[in-house]
Amino acid sequence: MLGVIVNVLAGMRNNPTADFIEEIKVPALKMVSLYIGQAIFTFFYIDLLAQVGERVAAQMKQDLFLSILQQDMAFFDQERTGELVNRITVDVQDFKSSFKQTISGGLRAITQVVGSAMSLLVISPHLTGLTLICVPSVVIGGTFIGSLLRKLSREAQAQIEKATLVAEEAIANVRTVRAFAGEENEAKLFAEECNAAADLSMELGLGVGLFQAGTNLFLNGMVLATMFLGGHLMSTGQMSAGDVMAFLVNAQTVQRSVAQLSLLFGSVVKGLSAGGRVFEYINKEPKMDTSGTKVIKYHEFHGDIEFKDITFAYPTRPEAIVLKNFNLKIPAGTTVAIVGTSGNGKSTIAALLERFYDVNDGSVTIDEIDVRDFDCRWLRGRALGLISQEPVLFATTVRENIRYGRPEASDAEVYEAAKTANADDFIRGFPEGYNTMVGERGMSLSGGQKQRIAIARAVLKNPPVMILDEATSALDSASEKVVQTALETASKGRTVLVIAHRLSTVMNADLIVVLSKGKIVEMGTHNQLKKQKGHYWNLIKQQDQETEDSARSL
Numbered sequence: 001m002l003g004v005i006v007n008v009l010a011g012m013r014n015n016p017t018a019d020f021i022e023e024i025k026v027p028a029l030k031m032v033s034l035y036i037g038q039a040i041f042t043f044f045y046i047d048l049l050a051q052v053g054e055r056v057a058a059q060m061k062q063d064l065f066l067s068i069l070q071q072d073m074a075f076f077d078q079e080r081t082g083e084l085v086n087r088i089t090v091d092v093q094d095f096k097s098s099f100k101q102t103i104s105g106g107l108r109a110i111t112q113v114v115g116s117a118m119s120l121l122v123i124s125p126h127l128t129g130l131t132l133i134c135v136p137s138v139v140i141g142g143t144f145i146g147s148l149l150r151k152l153s154r155e156a157q158a159q160i161e162k163a164t165l166v167a168e169e170a171i172a173n174v175r176t177v178r179a180f181a182g183e184e185n186e187a188k189l190f191a192e193e194c195n196a197a198a199d200l201s202m203e204l205g206l207g208v209g210l211f212q213a214g215t216n217l218f219l220n221g222m223v224l225a226t227m228f229l230g231g232h233l234m235s236t237g238q239m240s241a242g243d244v245m246a247f248l249v250n251a252q253t254v255q256r257s258v259a260q261l262s263l264l265f266g267s268v269v270k271g272l273s274a275g276g277r278v279f280e281y282i283n284k285e286p287k288m289d290t291s292g293t294k295v296i297k298y299h300e301f302h303g304d305i306e307f308k309d310i311t312f313a314y315p316t317r318p319e320a321i322v323l324k325n326f327n328l329k330i331p332a333g334t335t336v337a338i339v340g341t342s343g344n345g346k347s348t349i350a351a352l353l354e355r356f357y358d359v360n361d362g363s364v365t366i367d368e369i370d371v372r373d374f375d376c377r378w379l380r381g382r383a384l385g386l387i388s389q390e391p392v393l394f395a396t397t398v399r400e401n402i403r404y405g406r407p408e409a410s411d412a413e414v415y416e417a418a419k420t421a422n423a424d425d426f427i428r429g430f431p432e433g434y435n436t437m438v439g440e441r442g443m444s445l446s447g448g449q450k451q452r453i454a455i456a457r458a459v460l461k462n463p464p465v466m467i468l469d470e471a472t473s474a475l476d477s478a479s480e481k482v483v484q485t486a487l488e489t490a491s492k493g494r495t496v497l498v499i500a501h502r503l504s505t506v507m508n509a510d511l512i513v514v515l516s517k518g519k520i521v522e523m524g525t526h527n528q529l530k531k532q533k534g535h536y537w538n539l540i541k542q543q544d545q546e547t548e549d550s551a552r553s554l
Ligand SMILES: Nc1ncnc2c1ncn2[C@@H]1O[C@H](COP(=O)(O)OP(=O)(O)OP(=O)(O)O)[C@@H](O)[C@H]1O
Pocket: 077, 314, 316, 317, 322, 340, 341, 342, 343, 344, 345, 346, 347, 348, 349, 501
């Protein structure tokens, strides 16, 4: 390109303007080089900014996700899923956009301000001093307004999040919404939340607009003041006309750049509050101490479990004591069932063994070691196998769902676990067998099929202790029988804690514990308890009655 320009210029030598061209040849070449340099610089600068922005955002997302996953169960009892997901997606995105905008626009404007301000100082320190005299009050005012706008921005973001949550919940539970003809209500609720968010965002826009308008007014006022002062200094012979002109040009550059900075202000406010929300969770330390390192070697593991003098209340409801002075021994290799009416603390016992929560008083031990001393990953990942009422499957293949129990397991081990869980036959019956996608949360499978895949997943871990928390209560009686058989096979040779509503599933347990209001009120085998005609007997009668009623209503 340079060559072309030189040739053109050379061809014009015989022109009347040839001398002029000869004169501008060198500066023209310099300018061309400058422009090319600037283009290359712009390219690298934008590319670098994009790379830094994306890397920072990706890292933030990963750190935030990891930090969220490591929080205590109490954290998840309090926070809503949608809100957490929003922080990972929307807030990080807002932070990144604002970061990029601020750097790209801000750097240029700041350099221009600094450069021009230095020129101003060189041209006339006196005039510069006079014009800048009111800057501190502007900085203080700006900071104050900035903090108000940041607060407003946080409120607006929280409200947007609230609206998103309503939509998310309705879409995730669309079957329930439809079953209750709740579409219009949900739409109305969403509209209310959306409008509230729009109102707050409009208020924020108004605030930012006022701030920018004020800044512009102030800056233009400064230029005007400079003109007056400059005129005065010129008339008194303290400044030349050229200097006043140069001063005005530079002052305008400062004004334009500062105006640009004030435009960026809105984005900075948004970025700061989004960043604040992200870092709030990244820096959140779980309260539960997970520094325990003990593990028991597989061949030394007996599986004696003991709950000693337990008192416990959930962290989110510390005033409601769920278990008080609770004592229970589950000898290795036995099956102990806990029964009782709803809300009595049965699942809480399982949650304490899994160490989802720490007890307030007392201790839970396995082979006489406090669960707090174990390496949590080993405890939950290898020692205990939990099968709960609502088996949660991931939106991937059947094979990967089973393998979730032990990611390094071979295909043969996966098939073996599925056979133990009575699931191999129906899985192979699918056109795509083990590669069948189960849909979101296993939507494309029946309750019994989901549960048997969950059993296979737990069996694959080969845990010495199995916790069955209402594992069959969501199933109809035909599926219940199949799943019950699978559970019995899967439980062989292990210590088993069964939490059950349906008494038919616990008849063969070595010990049945009846719980009422967090206390053990009866203990014994099925036959012993039946003879006692106490709480257990009443529960049986109650359930027989319920079964009869539901049969009659069909
Ligand atoms: N995550 C939680 N946060 C606060 N309170 C909870 C939590 N989970 C359970 N509770 C409360 O603890 C008490 C015992 O609940 P738990 O789930 O252990 O009862 P349950 O006997 O297993 O009932 P169900 O048979 O209906 O499952 C109940 O009052 C319940 O409201």
